[in-house]
Amino acid sequence: MTLSRVAPATGRLGLLMPGMGAVATTVIAGIMLARRGLAAPIGSLTQLGSLPMRRGDASSEVPMREALPLAGLDQIAFGGWDLFPDDALATATNAEVLSDKHLNLVADELRAVRPMSAVFYPEFVRRLHGTNVKTAPSKADMVTQVREDIRRFMRDEKCDRAVAVWCGSTEVYREPGPVHATIESFEAGLRASDPGISNSQIYAWACLQEGVPFANGSPSLTVDIPAVLELAKVRGVAIGGKDFKTGQTLMKTLIAPGLKTRMLGVRGWYSTNILGNRDGEVLDDPESFKSKEVSKLGVLESILRKDKMPELYGNISHKVRIDYYPPRGDQKEGWDNIDLFGWMGYPMQIKVNFLCRDSILAAPVVLDLALFLDLAQRAGMSGMQDWLGFYFKAPMSPAGTSPEHDLFAQHERLHDTLRRVAREQV
Ligand SMILES: NC(=O)c1ccc[n+]([C@@H]2O[C@H](COP(=O)([O-])OP(=O)(O)OC[C@H]3O[C@@H](n4cnc5c(N)ncnc54)[C@H](O)[C@@H]3O)[C@@H](O)[C@H]2O)c1
Secondary structure (H helix, E strand, O other), rough: OOOOOOOOOOOEEEEEEOOOHHHHHHHHHHHHHHHOOOOOOOHHHHOEEEEEEEOEEEEEEEEHHHHOOOHHHHHHEEEHHHOOOOOHHHHHHHHHOOOHHHHHHHHHHHHHHEEEEEEEOHHHHHOOOOEEEEEEEEOHHHHHHHHHHHHEEEEHHOOEEEEEOOOOOOOOOOOHHHHOOOOOHHHHHOOOOOOOOOHHHHHHHHHHHHHEEEEEEOOOOOOOHHHHHHHHHHHEEEEEEEOOOOOOOHHOOOOOOHHHHHEEEEEEEEEEEOOOOHHHHHHHHHHHHHHHHHHHHHHHHHHHHOEEEEEEEOOOOOEEEEEEEEEEHHOOEEEEEEEEEHHHOOOOEEEEEEOHHHHHHHHHHHHHHHHHHHHHHOOOOOOOHHHHHHHHHHOOOOOOOOOOOHHHHHHHHHHHHHHHHHHHOO
16 A cells, blocks of 8 residues: 555545434534533544554654544534435434433534435335435436535535545345446446445445545445445545444454453354334344344454364354344344353353443444545545454455454554554654
Protein backbone atom coordinates (compact mmCIF):
# COMPACT_ATOMS: atom_id res chain seq x y z
CA MET A 1 0.00 0.00 0.00
CA THR A 2 1.44 3.36 -1.01
CA LEU A 3 0.56 6.25 1.22
CA SER A 4 0.73 9.87 0.37
CA ARG A 5 1.19 12.74 2.77
CA VAL A 6 -2.26 13.39 4.16
CA ALA A 7 -3.92 16.67 3.41
CA PRO A 8 -5.13 18.34 6.61
CA ALA A 9 -8.77 17.84 7.57
CA THR A 10 -9.84 21.38 6.76
CA GLY A 11 -13.44 22.29 5.94
CA ARG A 12 -16.60 20.33 6.55
CA LEU A 13 -17.06 16.58 6.33
CA GLY A 14 -20.47 15.24 5.33
CA LEU A 15 -21.47 12.05 7.13
CA LEU A 16 -24.05 10.42 4.90
CA MET A 17 -26.02 7.49 6.23
CA PRO A 18 -28.29 5.48 3.96
CA GLY A 19 -30.75 4.20 6.60
CA MET A 20 -31.48 6.72 9.34
CA GLY A 21 -32.93 4.51 12.05
CA ALA A 22 -31.81 3.69 15.59
CA VAL A 23 -28.06 3.47 14.94
CA ALA A 24 -27.82 6.55 12.70
CA THR A 25 -29.82 8.81 15.00
CA THR A 26 -27.86 7.60 18.04
CA VAL A 27 -24.63 8.53 16.23
CA ILE A 28 -25.97 11.94 15.23
CA ALA A 29 -27.34 12.85 18.67
CA GLY A 30 -24.19 11.57 20.41
CA ILE A 31 -21.88 13.64 18.19
CA MET A 32 -24.07 16.74 18.64
CA LEU A 33 -23.93 16.29 22.42
CA ALA A 34 -20.22 15.43 22.51
CA ARG A 35 -19.22 18.54 20.59
CA ARG A 36 -21.03 20.66 23.14
CA GLY A 37 -19.32 18.78 25.96
CA LEU A 38 -22.66 17.36 27.15
CA ALA A 39 -21.86 13.65 26.65
CA ALA A 40 -18.71 11.55 26.35
CA PRO A 41 -17.97 9.64 23.10
CA ILE A 42 -17.29 6.40 24.95
CA GLY A 43 -16.25 3.44 22.82
CA SER A 44 -14.65 5.58 20.13
CA LEU A 45 -10.96 5.05 19.43
CA THR A 46 -10.69 8.24 17.41
CA GLN A 47 -11.98 10.32 20.34
CA LEU A 48 -10.55 8.48 23.37
CA GLY A 49 -7.84 6.18 22.02
CA SER A 50 -4.13 6.70 21.64
CA LEU A 51 -1.52 5.40 19.26
CA PRO A 52 1.68 3.81 20.60
CA MET A 53 4.52 5.65 18.78
CA ARG A 54 8.30 5.51 18.97
CA ARG A 55 10.02 8.86 19.23
CA GLY A 56 13.78 8.44 19.23
CA ASP A 57 14.56 5.74 21.80
CA ALA A 58 11.38 6.25 23.77
CA SER A 59 7.93 4.99 23.01
CA SER A 60 4.90 6.96 24.03
CA GLU A 61 1.13 6.87 23.74
CA VAL A 62 0.02 9.77 21.57
CA PRO A 63 -3.72 10.61 21.53
CA MET A 64 -5.17 9.61 18.15
CA ARG A 65 -6.35 13.12 17.51
CA GLU A 66 -2.78 14.46 17.93
CA ALA A 67 -1.07 11.67 16.02
CA LEU A 68 -3.37 11.86 12.99
CA PRO A 69 -5.02 14.65 11.00
CA LEU A 70 -8.56 13.45 11.74
CA ALA A 71 -11.61 15.59 11.11
CA GLY A 72 -13.00 17.07 14.32
CA LEU A 73 -16.55 16.50 15.55
CA ASP A 74 -17.33 20.19 14.95
CA GLN A 75 -16.61 19.75 11.25
CA ILE A 76 -19.23 17.04 10.67
CA ALA A 77 -22.51 17.71 8.82
CA PHE A 78 -25.21 15.01 8.87
CA GLY A 79 -27.31 13.66 6.05
CA GLY A 80 -28.81 10.47 4.71
CA TRP A 81 -31.77 8.65 3.27
CA ASP A 82 -34.67 6.70 4.73
CA LEU A 83 -37.95 5.28 3.56
CA PHE A 84 -39.70 6.94 6.46
CA PRO A 85 -39.82 10.76 6.30
CA ASP A 86 -39.42 11.39 10.05
CA ASP A 87 -36.70 13.81 11.12
CA ALA A 88 -33.84 12.60 13.33
CA LEU A 89 -35.57 13.78 16.52
CA ALA A 90 -38.77 11.84 15.78
CA THR A 91 -36.83 8.72 14.78
CA ALA A 92 -34.58 8.87 17.83
CA THR A 93 -37.60 9.38 20.08
CA ASN A 94 -39.37 6.35 18.56
CA ALA A 95 -36.23 4.23 18.74
CA GLU A 96 -36.08 4.77 22.53
CA VAL A 97 -32.32 4.36 22.64
CA LEU A 98 -31.54 7.76 24.16
CA SER A 99 -33.53 9.39 26.93
CA ASP A 100 -35.53 12.60 26.49
CA LYS A 101 -33.04 14.18 28.88
CA HIS A 102 -30.37 13.81 26.20
CA LEU A 103 -32.56 14.38 23.14
CA ASN A 104 -34.06 17.61 24.50
CA LEU A 105 -30.61 19.18 24.72
CA VAL A 106 -30.14 18.94 20.93
CA ALA A 107 -33.79 18.79 19.84
CA ASP A 108 -33.63 21.69 17.37
CA GLU A 109 -30.46 20.43 15.73
CA LEU A 110 -31.92 16.92 15.41
CA ARG A 111 -35.20 18.21 14.01
CA ALA A 112 -33.23 19.88 11.20
CA VAL A 113 -31.80 16.55 10.01
CA ARG A 114 -34.34 15.12 7.58
CA PRO A 115 -33.79 12.04 5.45
CA MET A 116 -33.69 12.32 1.68
CA SER A 117 -36.06 9.98 -0.17
CA ALA A 118 -34.85 6.39 -0.40
CA VAL A 119 -34.00 3.98 -3.17
CA PHE A 120 -36.28 1.14 -2.21
CA TYR A 121 -37.00 -2.04 -4.11
CA PRO A 122 -39.06 -3.77 -1.41
CA GLU A 123 -38.08 -7.31 -2.37
CA PHE A 124 -34.75 -6.68 -0.58
CA VAL A 125 -36.34 -5.75 2.79
CA ARG A 126 -39.71 -7.43 2.90
CA ARG A 127 -40.87 -6.35 6.35
CA LEU A 128 -40.79 -2.57 5.73
CA HIS A 129 -43.24 -0.40 3.79
CA GLY A 130 -42.16 3.24 3.61
CA THR A 131 -43.53 6.27 1.81
CA ASN A 132 -40.42 8.43 1.44
CA VAL A 133 -39.19 6.62 -1.66
CA LYS A 134 -37.90 7.57 -5.08
CA THR A 135 -39.41 6.52 -8.36
CA ALA A 136 -37.34 6.12 -11.51
CA PRO A 137 -37.62 4.23 -14.78
CA SER A 138 -34.49 2.16 -14.08
CA LYS A 139 -31.87 1.36 -11.45
CA ALA A 140 -29.40 3.46 -13.49
CA ASP A 141 -31.74 6.43 -13.00
CA MET A 142 -31.81 5.67 -9.28
CA VAL A 143 -28.00 5.96 -9.21
CA THR A 144 -28.30 9.31 -10.98
CA GLN A 145 -30.80 10.56 -8.40
CA VAL A 146 -28.61 9.51 -5.46
CA ARG A 147 -25.62 11.24 -7.09
CA GLU A 148 -27.70 14.41 -7.41
CA ASP A 149 -28.72 14.08 -3.73
CA ILE A 150 -25.06 13.85 -2.71
CA ARG A 151 -24.11 16.93 -4.72
CA ARG A 152 -27.05 18.94 -3.40
CA PHE A 153 -26.29 17.91 0.19
CA MET A 154 -22.62 18.88 -0.19
CA ARG A 155 -23.58 22.22 -1.66
CA ASP A 156 -26.28 23.03 0.91
CA GLU A 157 -24.13 21.93 3.85
CA LYS A 158 -20.97 23.53 2.40
CA CYS A 159 -19.08 20.25 2.68
CA ASP A 160 -15.60 19.81 1.28
CA ARG A 161 -15.69 16.01 1.52
CA ALA A 162 -18.16 13.29 2.46
CA VAL A 163 -18.15 9.69 3.66
CA ALA A 164 -21.03 7.23 3.69
CA VAL A 165 -21.75 4.55 6.28
CA TRP A 166 -24.64 2.20 5.46
CA CYS A 167 -26.89 2.07 8.52
CA GLY A 168 -29.89 0.71 6.63
CA SER A 169 -31.78 -2.50 7.25
CA THR A 170 -30.29 -5.90 6.51
CA GLU A 171 -31.27 -7.04 3.04
CA VAL A 172 -32.23 -10.57 1.99
CA TYR A 173 -29.38 -12.99 1.45
CA ARG A 174 -27.85 -12.97 -2.02
CA GLU A 175 -24.77 -14.59 -3.55
CA PRO A 176 -22.81 -12.51 -6.07
CA GLY A 177 -23.95 -13.28 -9.64
CA PRO A 178 -22.72 -12.49 -13.18
CA VAL A 179 -24.20 -8.96 -12.97
CA HIS A 180 -21.80 -8.19 -10.08
CA ALA A 181 -18.72 -9.42 -11.93
CA THR A 182 -17.37 -6.28 -13.64
CA ILE A 183 -18.03 -2.56 -13.96
CA GLU A 184 -19.47 -3.17 -17.44
CA SER A 185 -21.82 -5.98 -16.36
CA PHE A 186 -23.01 -3.94 -13.38
CA GLU A 187 -23.68 -0.85 -15.46
CA ALA A 188 -25.57 -2.92 -18.03
CA GLY A 189 -27.50 -4.43 -15.10
CA LEU A 190 -28.36 -0.95 -13.81
CA ARG A 191 -29.73 0.06 -17.18
CA ALA A 192 -31.76 -3.16 -17.41
CA SER A 193 -32.88 -2.92 -13.73
CA ASP A 194 -31.37 -6.36 -13.12
CA PRO A 195 -33.15 -7.99 -10.14
CA GLY A 196 -29.75 -8.97 -8.66
CA ILE A 197 -28.84 -5.32 -7.98
CA SER A 198 -29.91 -4.35 -4.47
CA ASN A 199 -30.80 -1.01 -2.89
CA SER A 200 -27.55 -0.88 -0.93
CA GLN A 201 -25.50 -1.58 -4.08
CA ILE A 202 -27.21 1.36 -5.82
CA TYR A 203 -26.19 3.72 -2.99
CA ALA A 204 -22.65 2.33 -2.96
CA TRP A 205 -22.32 2.76 -6.72
CA ALA A 206 -23.55 6.36 -6.55
CA CYS A 207 -21.21 7.19 -3.66
CA LEU A 208 -18.14 5.75 -5.39
CA GLN A 209 -18.97 7.59 -8.59
CA GLU A 210 -19.07 10.79 -6.51
CA GLY A 211 -15.73 9.96 -4.84
CA VAL A 212 -17.41 9.32 -1.48
CA PRO A 213 -15.86 6.47 0.58
CA PHE A 214 -18.42 3.86 1.67
CA ALA A 215 -18.55 1.45 4.63
CA ASN A 216 -21.23 -1.22 4.98
CA GLY A 217 -22.50 -1.64 8.54
CA SER A 218 -24.98 -4.40 7.69
CA PRO A 219 -24.34 -7.99 6.59
CA SER A 220 -25.88 -7.39 3.14
CA LEU A 221 -23.98 -8.00 -0.09
CA THR A 222 -23.01 -4.42 -0.94
CA VAL A 223 -19.36 -3.45 -1.49
CA ASP A 224 -18.03 -7.03 -1.39
CA ILE A 225 -18.69 -7.70 -5.07
CA PRO A 226 -16.05 -7.61 -7.81
CA ALA A 227 -17.71 -4.74 -9.72
CA VAL A 228 -17.69 -2.43 -6.69
CA LEU A 229 -14.14 -3.44 -5.74
CA GLU A 230 -13.04 -2.60 -9.26
CA LEU A 231 -14.91 0.71 -9.32
CA ALA A 232 -13.38 1.69 -5.95
CA LYS A 233 -9.91 1.14 -7.46
CA VAL A 234 -10.68 2.94 -10.71
CA ARG A 235 -12.25 5.92 -8.93
CA GLY A 236 -9.60 5.90 -6.16
CA VAL A 237 -12.15 5.62 -3.34
CA ALA A 238 -11.87 3.78 -0.01
CA ILE A 239 -14.43 1.10 0.95
CA GLY A 240 -14.94 -1.10 4.01
CA GLY A 241 -17.27 -3.75 5.43
CA LYS A 242 -19.16 -5.53 6.61
CA ASP A 243 -21.61 -5.72 9.53
CA PHE A 244 -20.68 -3.67 12.61
CA LYS A 245 -19.04 -5.84 15.25
CA THR A 246 -20.99 -4.96 18.38
CA GLY A 247 -22.71 -7.23 20.97
CA GLN A 248 -22.43 -10.98 20.85
CA THR A 249 -19.81 -11.20 18.11
CA LEU A 250 -17.65 -8.67 19.94
CA MET A 251 -17.76 -10.98 22.97
CA LYS A 252 -17.00 -14.00 20.79
CA THR A 253 -13.92 -12.38 19.29
CA LEU A 254 -12.75 -11.45 22.82
CA ILE A 255 -13.29 -14.87 24.42
CA ALA A 256 -12.30 -17.26 21.62
CA PRO A 257 -8.73 -15.90 21.23
CA GLY A 258 -8.33 -16.22 25.03
CA LEU A 259 -9.38 -19.87 25.03
CA LYS A 260 -7.07 -20.58 22.12
CA THR A 261 -4.16 -18.82 23.82
CA ARG A 262 -4.59 -21.18 26.83
CA MET A 263 -4.89 -24.24 24.54
CA LEU A 264 -8.37 -25.03 25.85
CA GLY A 265 -10.64 -27.04 23.56
CA VAL A 266 -14.11 -26.06 22.36
CA ARG A 267 -16.82 -28.57 21.56
CA GLY A 268 -19.77 -26.26 21.06
CA TRP A 269 -20.89 -22.64 21.09
CA TYR A 270 -24.59 -21.86 21.22
CA SER A 271 -25.58 -18.19 20.87
CA THR A 272 -29.05 -16.78 21.09
CA ASN A 273 -30.41 -13.23 21.23
CA ILE A 274 -33.64 -11.41 21.77
CA LEU A 275 -34.17 -7.93 20.42
CA GLY A 276 -37.22 -5.85 19.72
CA ASN A 277 -36.19 -2.91 17.56
CA ARG A 278 -36.89 -2.41 13.84
CA ASP A 279 -33.64 -4.24 13.07
CA GLY A 280 -35.05 -7.22 14.98
CA GLU A 281 -38.29 -7.00 13.01
CA VAL A 282 -36.40 -7.04 9.70
CA LEU A 283 -34.25 -9.96 10.88
CA ASP A 284 -37.45 -11.86 11.67
CA ASP A 285 -37.66 -12.45 7.91
CA PRO A 286 -35.68 -15.69 7.40
CA GLU A 287 -34.07 -14.33 4.21
CA SER A 288 -32.69 -11.24 6.01
CA PHE A 289 -31.67 -13.41 8.98
CA LYS A 290 -29.72 -15.65 6.60
CA SER A 291 -27.46 -12.65 5.74
CA LYS A 292 -26.86 -12.07 9.45
CA GLU A 293 -26.30 -15.75 10.20
CA VAL A 294 -23.66 -16.13 7.50
CA SER A 295 -21.89 -13.03 8.77
CA LYS A 296 -21.93 -14.25 12.39
CA LEU A 297 -20.93 -17.87 11.76
CA GLY A 298 -17.54 -17.28 10.12
CA VAL A 299 -16.01 -15.83 13.27
CA LEU A 300 -15.27 -18.97 15.29
CA GLU A 301 -14.02 -21.04 12.38
CA SER A 302 -11.48 -18.39 11.61
CA ILE A 303 -10.20 -17.86 15.17
CA LEU A 304 -10.26 -21.51 16.29
CA ARG A 305 -8.45 -23.11 13.37
CA LYS A 306 -9.57 -26.72 13.15
CA ASP A 307 -7.00 -27.44 10.44
CA LYS A 308 -4.17 -26.31 12.77
CA MET A 309 -5.49 -27.87 16.00
CA PRO A 310 -8.00 -30.61 15.14
CA GLU A 311 -7.78 -32.18 18.62
CA LEU A 312 -9.02 -28.90 20.19
CA TYR A 313 -11.28 -27.40 17.53
CA GLY A 314 -11.94 -30.14 14.96
CA ASN A 315 -15.53 -30.82 15.99
CA ILE A 316 -17.28 -27.61 17.07
CA SER A 317 -21.04 -27.29 16.94
CA HIS A 318 -21.76 -23.56 16.39
CA LYS A 319 -25.31 -22.23 16.38
CA VAL A 320 -26.61 -18.64 16.22
CA ARG A 321 -30.22 -17.62 16.83
CA ILE A 322 -31.95 -14.22 16.85
CA ASP A 323 -35.51 -13.83 18.05
CA TYR A 324 -37.62 -10.73 17.52
CA TYR A 325 -39.12 -9.91 20.91
CA PRO A 326 -40.75 -6.45 20.85
CA PRO A 327 -40.79 -5.68 24.63
CA ARG A 328 -36.99 -5.33 24.65
CA GLY A 329 -36.68 -2.63 21.98
CA ASP A 330 -33.03 -1.77 21.35
CA GLN A 331 -31.93 -3.37 24.62
CA LYS A 332 -30.84 -6.66 23.25
CA GLU A 333 -30.06 -9.59 25.48
CA GLY A 334 -27.62 -12.22 24.29
CA TRP A 335 -26.83 -15.59 25.83
CA ASP A 336 -23.86 -17.74 24.97
CA ASN A 337 -23.25 -21.24 26.17
CA ILE A 338 -19.72 -22.42 25.51
CA ASP A 339 -18.93 -26.12 25.94
CA LEU A 340 -15.19 -26.28 26.41
CA PHE A 341 -12.76 -28.90 27.63
CA GLY A 342 -9.47 -28.92 29.50
CA TRP A 343 -6.79 -31.21 30.89
CA MET A 344 -7.40 -34.81 29.76
CA GLY A 345 -10.56 -33.72 27.96
CA TYR A 346 -12.67 -32.96 31.06
CA PRO A 347 -15.71 -30.86 30.05
CA MET A 348 -16.59 -27.40 31.40
CA GLN A 349 -19.08 -24.69 30.51
CA ILE A 350 -19.06 -20.92 30.30
CA LYS A 351 -22.32 -18.93 30.25
CA VAL A 352 -22.30 -15.35 29.03
CA ASN A 353 -25.34 -13.16 29.49
CA PHE A 354 -24.75 -9.80 27.79
CA LEU A 355 -27.45 -7.22 28.45
CA CYS A 356 -26.29 -4.76 25.88
CA ARG A 357 -27.67 -1.79 24.03
CA ASP A 358 -27.25 -2.34 20.34
CA SER A 359 -27.12 1.20 19.06
CA ILE A 360 -24.98 2.39 21.99
CA LEU A 361 -22.36 -0.16 20.92
CA ALA A 362 -22.72 0.63 17.21
CA ALA A 363 -22.58 4.45 17.41
CA PRO A 364 -18.83 4.81 18.15
CA VAL A 365 -18.11 2.26 15.42
CA VAL A 366 -19.90 4.46 12.87
CA LEU A 367 -18.03 7.56 14.03
CA ASP A 368 -14.62 5.85 13.89
CA LEU A 369 -15.33 4.32 10.49
CA ALA A 370 -16.35 7.70 9.13
CA LEU A 371 -13.23 9.47 10.41
CA PHE A 372 -10.83 6.68 9.45
CA LEU A 373 -12.32 6.33 5.96
CA ASP A 374 -11.98 10.07 5.47
CA LEU A 375 -8.37 9.83 6.65
CA ALA A 376 -7.69 6.89 4.33
CA GLN A 377 -9.16 8.79 1.42
CA ARG A 378 -6.93 11.79 2.09
CA ALA A 379 -3.94 9.44 2.41
CA GLY A 380 -4.62 8.08 -1.09
CA MET A 381 -5.62 4.63 0.20
CA SER A 382 -8.22 3.50 -2.29
CA GLY A 383 -10.15 0.24 -2.61
CA MET A 384 -10.73 -2.25 0.19
CA GLN A 385 -9.56 -1.03 3.61
CA ASP A 386 -9.07 -4.42 5.25
CA TRP A 387 -7.17 -2.82 8.17
CA LEU A 388 -10.61 -1.65 9.41
CA GLY A 389 -11.60 -5.29 10.09
CA PHE A 390 -11.52 -4.43 13.83
CA TYR A 391 -14.97 -2.87 13.40
CA PHE A 392 -16.68 -5.63 11.42
CA LYS A 393 -18.24 -9.02 12.04
CA ALA A 394 -17.40 -10.23 8.54
CA PRO A 395 -14.28 -8.25 7.58
CA MET A 396 -13.33 -7.97 3.94
CA SER A 397 -10.02 -9.48 2.91
CA PRO A 398 -8.17 -9.73 -0.41
CA ALA A 399 -9.26 -12.56 -2.73
CA GLY A 400 -7.80 -15.90 -1.71
CA THR A 401 -7.09 -14.85 1.91
CA SER A 402 -9.14 -15.42 5.06
CA PRO A 403 -10.10 -12.43 7.15
CA GLU A 404 -8.65 -11.99 10.63
CA HIS A 405 -11.33 -12.14 13.34
CA ASP A 406 -9.26 -12.02 16.55
CA LEU A 407 -10.05 -8.60 18.02
CA PHE A 408 -6.52 -8.13 19.38
CA ALA A 409 -4.84 -9.05 16.10
CA GLN A 410 -7.26 -6.69 14.33
CA HIS A 411 -6.37 -3.94 16.81
CA GLU A 412 -2.66 -4.42 16.11
CA ARG A 413 -3.30 -4.20 12.38
CA LEU A 414 -5.33 -1.01 12.84
CA HIS A 415 -2.53 0.54 14.89
CA ASP A 416 0.16 -0.51 12.41
CA THR A 417 -1.70 1.14 9.55
CA LEU A 418 -2.44 4.30 11.51
CA ARG A 419 1.21 4.53 12.59
CA ARG A 420 2.26 4.40 8.94
CA VAL A 421 -0.17 7.22 8.13
CA ALA A 422 1.07 9.19 11.17
CA ARG A 423 4.72 8.79 10.07
CA GLU A 424 3.86 10.42 6.75
CA GLN A 425 2.99 13.57 8.68
CA VAL A 426 6.49 14.20 10.07
N1 LIG B 1 -26.95 -1.94 16.32
C1 LIG B 1 -26.04 -2.87 16.19
O1 LIG B 1 -25.43 -3.27 17.15
C2 LIG B 1 -25.74 -3.41 14.83
C3 LIG B 1 -24.70 -4.30 14.70
C4 LIG B 1 -24.39 -4.80 13.46
C5 LIG B 1 -25.10 -4.40 12.36
N2 LIG B 1 -26.15 -3.57 12.50
C6 LIG B 1 -26.90 -3.23 11.31
O2 LIG B 1 -27.04 -1.85 11.20
C7 LIG B 1 -28.21 -1.58 10.47
C8 LIG B 1 -29.01 -0.51 11.19
O3 LIG B 1 -29.48 -0.99 12.44
P1 LIG B 1 -30.60 -0.16 13.23
O4 LIG B 1 -30.74 -0.80 14.55
O5 LIG B 1 -30.35 1.28 13.12
O6 LIG B 1 -31.89 -0.53 12.37
P2 LIG B 1 -33.19 0.37 12.14
O7 LIG B 1 -34.22 -0.58 11.61
O8 LIG B 1 -33.52 1.19 13.32
O9 LIG B 1 -32.72 1.37 11.00
C9 LIG B 1 -32.53 0.98 9.67
C10 LIG B 1 -33.19 2.00 8.79
O10 LIG B 1 -32.88 1.71 7.45
C11 LIG B 1 -33.98 2.14 6.68
N3 LIG B 1 -33.86 1.55 5.36
C12 LIG B 1 -34.05 0.27 4.96
N4 LIG B 1 -33.81 0.16 3.64
C13 LIG B 1 -33.45 1.39 3.20
C14 LIG B 1 -33.10 1.92 1.94
N5 LIG B 1 -33.07 1.15 0.87
N6 LIG B 1 -32.77 3.22 1.86
C15 LIG B 1 -32.80 4.02 2.95
N7 LIG B 1 -33.16 3.58 4.17
C16 LIG B 1 -33.47 2.27 4.29
C17 LIG B 1 -35.18 1.72 7.49
O11 LIG B 1 -36.32 2.45 7.14
C18 LIG B 1 -34.72 2.01 8.90
O12 LIG B 1 -35.14 3.29 9.36
C19 LIG B 1 -28.95 -2.91 10.30
O13 LIG B 1 -28.65 -3.45 9.03
C20 LIG B 1 -28.31 -3.77 11.35
O14 LIG B 1 -28.36 -5.15 11.04
C21 LIG B 1 -26.48 -3.05 13.72
